[in-house]
Amino acid sequence: MNKLKQQLQFQSFLLPILVVYTLFTIYPLLQSLFLSFTNFGGYSNIYDFVGFKNYERLFVDDAIRASISYTLLFTFGKALLVTVLAIPLAIILDQNFVTRNLHRAIFFFPSIPSGLLIAYIWGFILAPIGSGVLNKILNQLFNVGAQPWLSDPLLAKLSTIFVATWAITGWHAVLYLAFLQSIPKDYYEAASIDGANRLQQFRYVTLPLLAPAMTVSVMLLLTGGLKVFEIPFALTKGGPGFETLTVTQVIVQKGITEAQYGLASAMSVVFFLIVLVIAIFQVTMMQRREQDL
Amino acid sequence: MTTTSHKRKWILDLVMLPIGLVVFFPFYLIIINTFKTMQDATRNPIGLPKEWILTNYVQVFEETALLRSFGNSLTITIFSVALVVLIGAMGAYPVVFNANRITKFAMLYLLAGFMIPFQATLIPLFQLMTGLNLIDRLYGLIALYLNGSVFVFFLMMGYMRTIPRELSEAAVIDGCSVWGIFWRIIFPLLKPISTTAIIFQTMWIWNDFLAPMLFLNSSSNSTLVLQIYRAKGEFTVHWPMFMTLTVITLLPIFLFFIFMQKHIVKGIAAGAVKG
Numbered sequence: 001m002n003k004l005k006q007q008l009q010f011q012s013f014l015l016p017i018l019v020v021y022t023l024f025t026i027y028p029l030l031q032s033l034f035l036s037f038t039n040f041g042g043y044s045n046i047y048d049f050v051g052f053k054n055y056e057r058l059f060v061d062d063a064i065r066a067s068i069s070y071t072l073l074f075t076f077g078k079a080l081l082v083t084v085l086a087i088p089l090a091i092i093l094d095q096n097f098v099t100r101n102l103h104r105a106i107f108f109f110p111s112i113p114s115g116l117l118i119a120y121i122w123g124f125i126l127a128p129i130g131s132g133v134l135n136k137i138l139n140q141l142f143n144v145g146a147q148p149w150l151s152d153p154l155l156a157k158l159s160t161i162f163v164a165t166w167a168i169t170g171w172h173a174v175l176y177l178a179f180l181q182s183i184p185k186d187y188y189e190a191a192s193i194d195g196a197n198r199l200q201q202f203r204y205v206t207l208p209l210l211a212p213a214m215t216v217s218v219m220l221l222l223t224g225g226l227k228v229f230e231i232p233f234a235l236t237k238g239g240p241g242f243e244t245l246t247v248t249q250v251i252v253q254k255g256i257t258e259a260q261y262g263l264a265s266a267m268s269v270v271f272f273l274i275v276l277v278i279a280i281f282q283v284t285m286m287q288r289r290e291q292d293l
Numbered sequence: 294m295t296t297t298s299h300k301r302k303w304i305l306d307l308v309m310l311p312i313g314l315v316v317f318f319p320f321y322l323i324i325i326n327t328f329k330t331m332q333d334a335t336r337n338p339i340g341l342p343k344e345w346i347l348t349n350y351v352q353v354f355e356e357t358a359l360l361r362s363f364g365n366s367l368t369i370t371i372f373s374v375a376l377v378v379l380i381g382a383m384g385a386y387p388v389v390f391n392a393n394r395i396t397k398f399a400m401l402y403l404l405a406g407f408m409i410p411f412q413a414t415l416i417p418l419f420q421l422m423t424g425l426n427l428i429d430r431l432y433g434l435i436a437l438y439l440n441g442s443v444f445v446f447f448l449m450m451g452y453m454r455t456i457p458r459e460l461s462e463a464a465v466i467d468g469c470s471v472w473g474i475f476w477r478i479i480f481p482l483l484k485p486i487s488t489t490a491i492i493f494q495t496m497w498i499w500n501d502f503l504a505p506m507l508f509l510n511s512s513s514n515s516t517l518v519l520q521i522y523r524a525k526g527e528f529t530v531h532w533p534m535f536m537t538l539t540v541i542t543l544l545p546i547f548l549f550f551i552f553m554q555k556h557i558v559k560g561i562a563a564g565a566v567k568g
Contacts, residue, residue: 006471007391009470009471009472010386010387010390010391010471011387011395011396013383013384013386013387013475014383014384014387014388014395014396014399016380016383016384016442017380017381017383017384017403017442017443017446018384018399018402018403020380020439020440020442021402021403021406021440021442021443023421024414024418024421024436024437024439024440025406025409025414025440025443026406027417027421028414028415028416028417028418028421029406029409029413029414029417031414031416031417031420031421032413032414032416032417035416035417092305092309095302095305096302097302097303097305097306097309098302098303098306099306099309099310099313102313103309103313105554106313106316106317107313107316108550109316109317109320109547109550110316110319112496112543112546112547112550113500113542113543113546114499114500114501114502114518115500115502116502116518116521116522117518117521117539117542117543120521120525120535120539121319121320121322121323121539122319124322124323124338124532124536125319125322133322133338133339136338136339137339166316166319170316171561174558174561174562175561175562178558178561178562179562223408223410226410227410227411227412229412229502229503230502230503234522234525247412248412248503251412251415251416252415252503252507255415255416255419256415256416256419256507261416264416265416265417268412268413268414268415268416269413271410271412271413272408272409272410272413275408275410275413276408279408
């Protein structure tokens with residue numbers, strides 16, 4: 001009897017998390033799946049099952065197609081840029097120089113504010129008209145004419161990716177730095193006794209030991225990148241046209257503003273599958289690579 | 294040898310300073326423009342103010358419900374973070390200290406949904422919140438943020454496994470109840486990992502824009518970030534004022550960073566090394 005009471009007490013600790021998680025994550029996800037096969041309009045309870053019609057519409061809707069391709073471009077572009085910049089940055093910030101702590105703080109700073117604020121600040125810098133700060137600087141230094149940083153299809157894509165990279169590179173450098181600092185100094189001494197030069201030490205000591213950090217960092221970059229919303233939304237509103245439209249913005253627009261529940265739900269389900277596939281693929285790939293290095 | 298390494302230090306300083314300045318430039322830009330008049334800022338956005346003024350700061354407090362939004366952000370963040378840490382820690386307790394078939398199933402159930410993005414559940418969530426009458430309620434948003442407890446649960450589970458089991462077993466022998474062991478022995482021991490969880494959750498909830506935008510409609514319930522979004526429309530013509538609002542909004546989270554700096558860096562490291 002006492003045992004049973006103890007067991008019940010123990011299990012009761014699980015209750016809050018299971019309730020919250022079921023109510024706010026699992027139930028809505030199943031509901032998304034269900035709605036994606038209906039033509040539910042949001043206001044009446046009358047709906048019909050339409051099979052895969054909503055999924056078929058995903059592939060012909062211009063806004064949705066554009067949003068998927070931009071979100072993928074943004075995610076991989078940002079992940080690549082951040083990784084390429086964060087690793088050397090971490091190595092530099094690991095060296096012993098006078099302004100080291102100042103630089104650690106400066107590079108970390110941009111990761112602190114909300115993405116919305118970051119985007120608005122950069123909005124002033126990248127303003128397309130001649131009064132935009134970047135255009136002004138370029139004009140004074142190199143006598144270049146005003147560039148449409150946020151309204152040209154290609155430049156808008158590059159600008160949003162650049163701003164996101166600026167915001168998060170320092171954060172990932174700190175992550176790599178934590179791993180660098182856990183590498184015992186003996187490894188380098190042993191390598192230099194064996195005659196390895198600095199480049200070889202980097203290739204054969206530092207890089208393999210950074211591989212697990214890379215798995216974590218890239219995973220965070222990919223899952224976070226796919227969920228991108230604030231930065232393109234605040235910088236370009238998804239434009240010009242659909243050029244920088246994100247999946248999240250489309251779900252909000254179609255599902256909530258336009259009340260196209262079925263279509264937006266199908267989009268949600270596809271989005272979840274994309275996140276899942278990329279995450280699983282990335283983690284297995286990188287863990288295999290960690291062993292090769 | 295010492296001279297070359299000494300020299301290398303200075304080279305790094307010289308190389309990094311211009312790069313650091315460029316990275317910091319956007320912050321310089323918004324701060325400097327809060328002290329300019331509209332005309333001064335338009336003519337000369339980059340340089341120092343012709344005449345330093347503080348009227349933008351006074352005016353922002355007069356024209357926007359800044360303190361109210363600050364209070365809303367604070368309320369939402371404090372309650373959500375406290376509850377999320379508590380619920381996550383509570384959930385991990387039986388999974389680690391009383392492992393059996395039920396707790397194993399619960400853990401797998403939570404793991405299965407770890408990758409579900411908020412966006413994929415957004416439309417049913419909107420209906421659910423409407424149905425439960427949680428739209429435009431601060432406590433509605435707090436309830437929604439409780440989702441974060443799944444992330445905390447996994448952090449806590451990893452950390453709890455390092456706590457010796459003898460500790461709780463000894464307490465049982467001493468006649469301590471299951472509840473008593475958790476509150477008096479286990480929970481206080483979780484302080485380091487709770488700090489990490491609090492930092493991550495605070496940064497994300499304080500900065501979140503999507504959920505407040507969708508679920509808080511009235512301006513009296515606005516969070517700080519939402520206030521910025523709404524002010525962007527009002528202040529399009531007067532951007533020194535908008536920048537002042539931005540700087541004031543940035544201040545609390547930067548202070549948080551400065552006070553928690555050591556823990557933040559440690560938290561990123563701990564999270565990463567475990568992951």
